[in-house]
Amino acid sequence: MGNQINPADVPKRTLYTGEQIPAIGMGTFGSDRFGAAEVSAAVSGAIRVGYRLFDCAAVYGNENLIGQVFADAFGEGVVKREELFITSKVWNDQHAPGNPTKSVKKTLADLRIEHIDITFLHWPFRNYHAPGCDGDARNPDSHPFSAEEFLETWSEFESLVDQGFTRHIGMSSMTIPKLEAVLPKIRIKPAIIEMELHPCFQQQELYDYIRARDIQVIGFCPIGSPTRPDRDKTPEDHVDIAEPVVAGIAKKHGVHPAVICLKWAVQRGQIPIPFSVYENEYYANLLNVIVDPLTDEEMAQLKTVDANDRLIKGQVFLWEHADSWKDLWDLDGTITK
Numbered sequence: 001m002g003n004q005i006n007p008a009d010v011p012k013r014t015l016y017t018g019e020q021i022p023a024i025g026m027g028t029f030g031s032d033r034f035g036a037a038e039v040s041a042a043v044s045g046a047i048r049v050g051y052r053l054f055d056c057a058a059v060y061g062n063e064n065l066i067g068q069v070f071a072d073a074f075g076e077g078v079v080k081r082e083e084l085f086i087t088s089k090v091w092n093d094q095h096a097p098g099n100p101t102k103s104v105k106k107t108l109a110d111l112r113i114e115h116i117d118i119t120f121l122h123w124p125f126r127n128y129h130a131p132g133c134d135g136d137a138r139n140p141d142s143h144p145f146s147a148e149e150f151l152e153t154w155s156e157f158e159s160l161v162d163q164g165f166t167r168h169i170g171m172s173s174m175t176i177p178k179l180e181a182v183l184p185k186i187r188i189k190p191a192i193i194e195m196e197l198h199p200c201f202q203q204q205e206l207y208d209y210i211r212a213r214d215i216q217v218i219g220f221c222p223i224g225s226p227t228r229p230d231r232d233k234t235p236e237d238h239v240d241i242a243e244p245v246v247a248g249i250a251k252k253h254g255v256h257p258a259v260i261c262l263k264w265a266v267q268r269g270q271i272p273i274p275f276s277v278y279e280n281e282y283y284a285n286l287l288n289v290i291v292d293p294l295t296d297e298e299m300a301q302l303k304t305v306d307a308n309d310r311l312i313k314g315q316v317f318l319w320e321h322a323d324s325w326k327d328l329w330d331l332d333g334t335i336t337k
Helices: 036-049 063-075 097-111 147-162 178-187 204-212 244-253 257-268 277-288 297-302 325-329
Strands: 013-014 020-022 053-055 085-090 117-122 170-172 192-196 216-220
Touching: 020 257, 036 063, 063 097, 085 097, 097 147, 117 147, 117 192, 147 170, 147 178, 178 204, 192 204, 204 216, 244 257, 244 297, 257 277, 257 297
Parallel strands: 053 085, 085 117, 117 170, 170 192, 192 216
Antiparallel strands: 013 020
């Protein structure tokens, strides 16, 4: 069967509900470079290697094939359903009343499971773009963040918990102003918030804000997403795995610099969700958060790499008259209440 790691050896995080979740998982976004068959084959291999956390999403267009992988793994006795922590997300065009429930029911059917372990609101606004669209694409119906709209959608998310469709609910790509606008008004607190996190973009203030409220963090793009879609790349972007500090620490440990990004993430406390279709890579990713930890000195050195370099800028969600992608992230200090 190839490389295998005992899932019991993988560090765990405990959510405020008492639920335990692996400290590293596998993402399933093919970044427009890998098709659904390749992604689902990687999920199959990752289950057998020892992964127990899988980060899915309806908009990735591969949940039906991943569902077959899960069904096969359960049927063959490779893993039990209760041993997996499966996440999914509701896309931006499914926020209106009634649509989150429809979206989750379709995900459940596609993934061939009876409940999702956590369902995320994929982005905090209803601004929609077609998957794979050009980076300059704009939807004329897009508008600034609305706390009222968000809370309407979140209320339906809470009902999904009540009905047993999902065990937890979460948010993604939030900012402190947005959280300040909605957290005091909700009934069920998010168990996890997903945010972009890698050595060159550490978001320390937001990270600390979330953790202070006993909300777990999942970090996407944990190695700087070198295979992210070209529409998300700009000339000024940093390449985390090429940073001299990261590369130097990797040389000392005798590993690829990507592994250092993951060690940093797990030791810092967030849950990274790297993706690879190659077994040697996803095996190394899992193994290396178990063995040969970074020293306190190396962790301190990696703090210096932070360049406040957001890679997933979200410019396709901009509205008319927006100045730049920075408006999405409340960097001008204003927000729609």
